[in-house]
Amino acid sequence: MILTVTLNTALDITYRVRGLRPHSSHRVTEVAERPGGKGLNVARVLAALGHRVTVTGFTGGATGRSVQEGLAALRGVADALVPVAGSTRRTIAVVDDRTGDTTQLNEPGPAISPAEWGAFQEAYEDLLAGADAVALCGSLPPGVPVGAYAGLVRTARAAGVPVLLDTGGEPLRRAVAARPDLIKPNSEELAELTGAHEPLRATQDARRRGARSVVASLGAQGLLALTPEGHWRAAPPRRVHGNPTGAGDSVVAGLLSGLVERLPWPDRLARAVALSAATVQAPVAGEFDRGSYEELLGRVAVTAEASAA
Numbered sequence: 001m002i003l004t005v006t007l008n009t010a011l012d013i014t015y016r017v018r019g020l021r022p023h024s025s026h027r028v029t030e031v032a033e034r035p036g037g038k039g040l041n042v043a044r045v046l047a048a049l050g051h052r053v054t055v056t057g058f059t060g061g062a063t064g065r066s067v068q069e070g071l072a073a074l075r076g077v078a079d080a081l082v083p084v085a086g087s088t089r090r091t092i093a094v095v096d097d098r099t100g101d102t103t104q105l106n107e108p109g110p111a112i113s114p115a116e117w118g119a120f121q122e123a124y125e126d127l128l129a130g131a132d133a134v135a136l137c138g139s140l141p142p143g144v145p146v147g148a149y150a151g152l153v154r155t156a157r158a159a160g161v162p163v164l165l166d167t168g169g170e171p172l173r174r175a176v177a178a179r180p181d182l183i184k185p186n187s188e189e190l191a192e193l194t195g196a197h198e199p200l201r202a203t204q205d206a207r208r209r210g211a212r213s214v215v216a217s218l219g220a221q222g223l224l225a226l227t228p229e230g231h232w233r234a235a236p237p238r239r240v241h242g243n244p245t246g247a248g249d250s251v252v253a254g255l256l257s258g259l260v261e262r263l264p265w266p267d268r269l270a271r272a273v274a275l276s277a278a279t280v281q282a283p284v285a286g287e288f289d290r291g292s293y294e295e296l297l298g299r300v301a302v303t304a305e306a307s308a309a
């Protein structure tokens with residue numbers, strides 16, 4: 001079983017509009033609602049690839065019930081969310097049909113009490129006992145300590161479960177020092193963590209800070225991976241257009257599935273790039289266009305990176 005942790009779960013709402021203009025009102029042409037927050041998107045992609053996944057994090061209120069109803073309808077995803085008094089947040093992606101650009105509005109999430117945080121940590125330790133790998137994904141809701149991910153990384157390592165981390169800012173900085181197996185920052189998160197703006201340098205620096213492997217997502221240029229087994233770049237064969245929300249979560253799903261299937265790194269990276277591009281071509285986060293995934297998979301260019309230290 002693969003465990004994904006989404007402390008700040010969300011009801012993801014995707015609106016499509018014909019031309020988004022600030023200071024004006026819009027007619028929404030299409031609305032989609034899905035269970036969201038990064039780890040839930042990762043779980044949906046993993047389940048579509050045939051993996052057994054358990055999701056944990058917090059759930060509360062009417063939005064939390066909608067998220068759980070959405071999860072119940074999915075094959076291969078077990079719900080181990082921990083109930084809280086507050087309400088699960090909504091995150092809104094507005095897709096402009098004219099330009100293809102997406103604007104994201106993310107609510108902060110419910111306030112988590114110390115007792116709720118304690119209950120989560122107990123549940124997490126129990127779930128790790130049955131996990132082949134764990135992914136810690138997304139922002140922290142108010143009330144959860146900024147060092148939360150550092151603690152969750154240490155617990156996973158103590159349990160001997162490989163841990164992948166996908167977050168940013170201070171929670172990332174603290175957790176990297178706890179030596180996660182893998183982090184997947186984007187360019188901005190990497191620059192914020194290291195102060196370096198050149199991706200190769202920043203990725204090397206992130207490893208020196210404690211991450212065993214770093215896979216940096218560089219948008220349309222694909223991935224840069226520095227690992228103890230080797231260093232690679234992986235790029236899609238062409239630029240894809242669509243809704244990029246959740247593309248990073250599909251990278252995480254590709255890397256995690258490759259890890260538990262013990263694929264060689266170049267195959268993991270090819271899968272992650274193809275899934276990510278196929279997610280951009282799907283209308284909502286956490287889904288991917290299977291036809292384009294299969295078509296892209298064999299055409300991702302994975303090249304060894306000679307200059308990495």
Ligand SMILES: O=P(O)(O)OC[C@@]1(O)O[C@H](CO)[C@@H](O)[C@@H]1O
Pocket residue numbers: 008010012036037038041091104106137138139140245246247248249285
């Ligand atoms: O606010 P966070 O936790 O950083 O990100 C939440 C979120 O924007 O990320 C996903 C895309 O990666 C969306 O589905 C989701 O709602």
